[in-house]
Amino acid sequence: MKTWQQLKKYPKLWRKHFIREEIIKTIRQFFYKRNFHEVETPTLLPALIPESYLDVFSTDLLLKDGLSKRLFLATSPESSIKKLLVAGIGNCFTLCKSFRNSETSPYHNSEFTMLEWYRVQTDYQQIMRDCEELLVSIYRKVKMLTVNGKPKSEENHKDRLEYQGQFIDLTIPWIRMTVSSALNKYSAVDLKQLCEIKNNQVVYPRGKIAAIAKSKGYEIKLTDSWEEIFHQIFFNEIEPELRKFSRPVILYDYPKPLSALAKLNKRNPLVAERFEFYIAGLELGDCYSELTDYQEQSRRSDEELKKIKKSDKSGIIPDEDFIEAIKSGLPVCSGIAVGVDRLVMLFTNSKTIQEVLFFPQSEF
Amino acid sequence: MSKITASNFYKGLVIEFRNEPSQIVDSQFYNPGKGSAVVRVKLKNLKTGRVLDFTFKSQETAQEISVDTHEMQYLYSQNDLFVFMNPKTYEQISIVSEIIGDFTRMLKEGEVYQIMLIDGQPVGFRKPKKVTLKVVEADESAVKGNTQGGAKKTVILESGLSVAVPLFIKTGDTITVDVDSGEYVERAGQK
Numbered sequence: 001m002k003t004w005q006q007l008k009k010y011p012k013l014w015r016k017h018f019i020r021e022e023i024i025k026t027i028r029q030f031f032y033k034r035n036f037h038e039v040e041t042p043t044l045l046p047a048l049i050p051e052s053y054l055d056v057f058s059t060d061l062l063l064k065d066g067l068s069k070r071l072f073l074a075t076s077p078e079s080s081i082k083k084l085l086v087a088g089i090g091n092c093f094t095l096c097k098s099f100r101n102s103e104t105s106p107y108h109n110s111e112f113t114m115l116e117w118y119r120v121q122t123d124y125q126q127i128m129r130d131c132e133e134l135l136v137s138i139y140r141k142v143k144m145l146t147v148n149g150k151p152k153s154e155e156n157h158k159d160r161l162e163y164q165g166q167f168i169d170l171t172i173p174w175i176r177m178t179v180s181s182a183l184n185k186y187s188a189v190d191l192k193q194l195c196e197i198k199n200n201q202v203v204y205p206r207g208k209i210a211a212i213a214k215s216k217g218y219e220i221k222l223t224d225s226w227e228e229i230f231h232q233i234f235f236n237e238i239e240p241e242l243r244k245f246s247r248p249v250i251l252y253d254y255p256k257p258l259s260a261l262a263k264l265n266k267r268n269p270l271v272a273e274r275f276e277f278y279i280a281g282l283e284l285g286d287c288y289s290e291l292t293d294y295q296e297q298s299r300r301s302d303e304e305l306k307k308i309k310k311s312d313k314s315g316i317i318p319d320e321d322f323i324e325a326i327k328s329g330l331p332v333c334s335g336i337a338v339g340v341d342r343l344v345m346l347f348t349n350s351k352t353i354q355e356v357l358f359f360p361q362s363e364f
Numbered sequence: 365m366s367k368i369t370a371s372n373f374y375k376g377l378v379i380e381f382r383n384e385p386s387q388i389v390d391s392q393f394y395n396p397g398k399g400s401a402v403v404r405v406k407l408k409n410l411k412t413g414r415v416l417d418f419t420f421k422s423q424e425t426a427q428e429i430s431v432d433t434h435e436m437q438y439l440y441s442q443n444d445l446f447v448f449m450n451p452k453t454y455e456q457i458s459i460v461s462e463i464i465g466d467f468t469r470m471l472k473e474g475e476v477y478q479i480m481l482i483d484g485q486p487v488g489f490r491k492p493k494k495v496t497l498k499v500v501e502a503d504e505s506a507v508k509g510n511t512q513g514g515a516k517k518t519v520i521l522e523s524g525l526s527v528a529v530p531l532f533i534k535t536g537d538t539i540t541v542d543v544d545s546g547e548y549v550e551r552a553g554q555k
């Protein structure tokens with residue numbers, strides 16, 4: 001049965017979707033209150049920031065004389081928003097549809113709703129606080145809905161959320177943990193073991209992490225990249241531990257190879273200013289203190305393009321206008337992307353992303 | 365035997381994982397926000413019955429293991445071993461309780477079950493979809509009173525399993541039991 005048919009037959013099922021509606025409203029109010037501009041970004045784009053691990057959707061725009069021009073569905077609003085930041089919009093947010101061409105899973109739908117917000121003249125620390133406050137605001141709003149506005153005695157004093165049998169205490173501040181300490185604690189790996197200094201620069205040779213992964217029993221091929229090896233260790237050893245926390249966890253300061261578009265941390269050159277936050281094992285958001293150096297951005301873009309050309313992925317057109325914009329001066333800023341569908345999963349205690357969509361791809 | 369890429373894993377597939385035959389119980393493709401896709405699987409070690417989570421790189425390969433399924437008749441149990449016989453060849457094999465799991469309490473002597481073998485070694489037991497067992501011991505003195513509240517009594521079945529049943533069940537009746545929980549479902553036959 002399609003979702004619309006289920007809704008017709010069992011009106012109780014509307015509840016999740018009405019909670020979704022409230023979450024969207026709360027997000028908008030949260031940012032309006034803080035004087036953010038709401039911007040609309042295009043879904044169809046003539047070029048993309050190259051990201052080798054993403055598969056994209058492309059289509060053809062019909063022109064005169066039977067000619068056509070290739071266009072892409074946005075994988076995120078990032079390039080558009082950054083151009084607006086260059087133009088001088090200041091603090092802003094968008095709620096938009098983004099598209100990634102990959103298999104569906106309980107956590108993925110190829111078309112999904114993304115919330116991005118950017119703050120100028122600040123770094124990722126401020127965005128961490130935004131995340132904490134935003135989620136508590138949403139929680140309180142959703143709770144009012146579920147108990148019809150009547151506070152339920154003592155339970156009401158604690159911001160305690162139930163997700164899939166696990167109770168999560170959203171009380172601020174959340175747990176903050178560096179990637180380096182997580183690696184140490186759960187994988188017995190010292191970040192310093194993974195890098196070396198070369199020409200006054202910190203580098204992470206692939207051989208070092210490959211040797212550690214092999215000693216842990218992982219099968220490593222020559223074609224496995226640094227990032228793939230790291231993620232295998234991360235998903236097997238660290239992420240399962242993050243699931244056990246009964247509070248949200250902000251994992252921050254990622255090793256350089258995992259955050260090429262983030263600013264390096266001034267106090268610790270081994271890492272860049274990036275964080276992700278996890279609640280009950282759900283990966284909800286990814287934030288950078290944005291890289292403002294256009295040369296680095298351009299070099300990175302070329303590198304990703306090379307990787308894409310090597311793979312069997314369909315060709316993309318790199319967004320040169322984006323590099324041009326960064327060159328003309330991206331203000332100091334920090335931004336985050338949050339998966340709205342996953343937020344709805346969390347607040348409606350839904351096991352799969354399909355349950356919170358009217359038209360999930362699994363029904364196509 | 366052939367190699368299979370992690371992105372092509374499916375439920376039920378048996379692979380060699382850290383030198384042990386392991387069956388994929390669940391497999392999910394996962395794309396981290398920034399990074400290459402991984403495949404997150406639940407693997408059941410067919411020798412120990414232990415289930416563990418493991419994340420493969422999506423391009424990682426594993427050795428596929430072919431599994432034969434044989435119909436075998438359950439004969440008897442001795443200590444912690446359960447003895448089955450191939451009705452065609454009369455060949456007998458002993459299976460440790462870990463492989464059969466909770467179902468050991470529902471095994472019926474003489475009944476034919478499906479056993480999974482790798483190179484002749486038992487590695488798995490396929491639970492039947494439905495189990496009917498005869499009541500061998502029931503307290504007949506339990507009186508039919510107010511059954512609206514669902515009054516129950518405990519009976520012992522031919523496999524040795526004791527189960528709570530409604531008062532009308534008598535010794536010699538056969539009942540259907542839930543394969544997973546071991547609970548009473550319905551009366552299948554009357555004495």
